[in-house]
Amino acid sequence: MDMFYKKLSLYLSENQNISKDDEELYGYVEKMEIMYRKLYPSIPFPRGEIFPSDTVCVYLQKEGKITLQNMKWGFSSSLSKNLIINAKSETLKERVMFKNILGNRCVILANAFFEWSQDASHQKYIFRRKNEPIYLAGLYKEDHFVIITKEASGVMKDIHSRMPLILE
DSSP: OOHHHHHHHHHHTTOOOOOOOSSOHHHHHHHHHHHHHHHOTTSOOOOSOOOTTOEEEEEEEETTEEEEEEEEEOEEETTEEEEEOEEEGGGTTTOHHHHTTTTOEEEEEESOEEEEOSSTTOOEEEEOBTTBOEEEEEEEETTEEEEEEEEOOGGGGGTOSEEEOEEO
């Protein structure tokens, strides 16, 4: 098992201490695409920007093996007409929607993420790493997932109060 799968396995097995691999983004996406084409030969590999309610392939662990699964971004809620697309890391154990699925961890591979300023301009900002993937932590239920967020840090604090939980 190479480092790519070891790192995913650590997180999916409930160990948060993941460090970045030195391989370039292309290698990660290539591995993801190879796995995806084996699992879904008749469905095109998703590329480009994604939006809530889009179907995305995410990594998860089933029967001790890391696999990809197509999942829809967002949970339905009887309390809101909007999809729940994020889960605050600070309240996961308290929120009814999340506390029973804490073991259902998933990893969303991205090359960037967007955030909009909370001021009147609502300016869109893009965050990426040069030639490196970004691993976003998530939780899933059936065939839907949410992205775990945390309090913003670094340059994000000036733009938005929250940011995705990025696995390092």
